[in-house]
Amino acid sequence: NAGVTQTPKFQVLKTGQSMTLQCAQDMNHEYMSWYRQDPGMGLRLIHYSVGAGITDQGEVPNGYNVSRSTTEDFPLRLLSAAPSQTSVYFCASRYSTGELFFGEGSRLTVL
């Protein structure tokens, strides 16, 4: 099992550019989520999904889109990047309840 795989690990964007952070899990988890981590602010929930075709907003959804077409994949899209979106992004998955399994993180810098 690879667990939760995120790509890319590092990315630099210019303001206004778009990009997609990829997340895939091979544990057949129903629940997948995206968090951003900023110094002193912990892990803040962006969007989450409880199954294919079902997504919902978390604490800080503005500026981000998600979709869940398969159980395995949960991409996070930035349509028009802003410097405020500079952060470390973590994808995480789990069964219906219990332990969250995190990816290694993606460090995004928006200039």
Next chain:
Amino acid sequence: GENVEQHPSTLSVQEGDSAVIKCTYSDSASNYFPWYKQELGKRPQLIIDIRSNVGEKKDQRIAVTLNKTAKHFSLHITETQPEDSAVYFCAASGTGGFKTIFGAGTRLFVKA
């Protein structure tokens, strides 16, 4: 929605001493309370968790207590070691168990 507050933000202890980190949550329907440890440059990893039907849980040097009435839970680390130095996050799963909301984190320093 759920809100989780965590204190202190930084904690420095001497090796061998105990460390206590406290969290409060707002959603009385929350029923699952995990704690994660994040070492520098690494992903968060679960170290212990507790469900709302249990008041205390222990795993070697780590214990977690839960007070549902007061809506707070705490992490206790005894006999701290330098390798315990990391950032610790508490979290709570709110209504329906779908969202896992994290506290802001506590940076623990264990001085040798």
